[in-house]
Amino acid sequence: MWIDTHCHLDAAEFDADRATVIANATAAGVAGLVVPAVECATFDAARAAARAVPGGAYALGIHPLYTPRAREEDIATLRVAVERAMGDPRFVGIGEIGLDYFVKTLDTERQQFFYVEQLKIARDFDLPVILHVRRSQDALLKQLRIFTPRGGIAHAFNGSRQQADMFVERGFCLGFGGQMTFDRALQIRRLAVEMPLSSIVLETDAPDIAPEWIYKQRNSPAELPRMAKVLAALRGVTLEVLSEATCANAWRVLPRLSGATAMKPGDGLAANSSPMSLISPNSGSPSGQSR
């Protein structure tokens, strides 16, 4: 079995065939999947998408690429949503949050405000965080040292070995997916091979970050086992060893996920969600950048 620890299954790119995408992922051996929200308007859609998946789970948060249109009141909205979601076994943490220093149009201070306020919510509820890390490793770590959430996942990690070690020391796993399938992704491949197996989780980031064999096409969670195969070959371990380790790691850094992985479609908190919420307002990231 495999766990896709990062999949934007609520995104509009899946509106036409979401049920098929889920069925294909399940058939491929994906037995758990985490849908991180990207802004308050997607909270219901993230929860509804998670509920439709065997082993589906979700996180709530405001993504750095969505901070230009987020409002300061959204922090209070998130806090209320989290309080309510604590009763839902499918809810696993705060995400996707973080800092994106690659997209130059984003306001650094505004990103910092939303990142820090969300770290406080994670700390107050003792929840892990799912981090968007893009040219922002040191800035993210600086606040983690101050607000000390219980760890989580540094998603699509691409940094130095030293930075990777510092995330791991703070209770994080690093998320690896489509990028490591490219021969030229030397730094990511080096990390994927050299980091201890206990620090690695798998993710697709679907519909974004497609692997090499479907480059520039829509990514989907059914691709995860093939990505795992690439990593197993790079590390020289069997698929069984990799499967067992990456699932155990996901359950360790997202403790509530072990309950969600056992859930069947339709289980979990239903209030205020209907099949209609699957039609999502999440129609692509505002800047056209991968989430």
Ligand SMILES: [Zn+2]
């Ligand atoms: Zn994402």
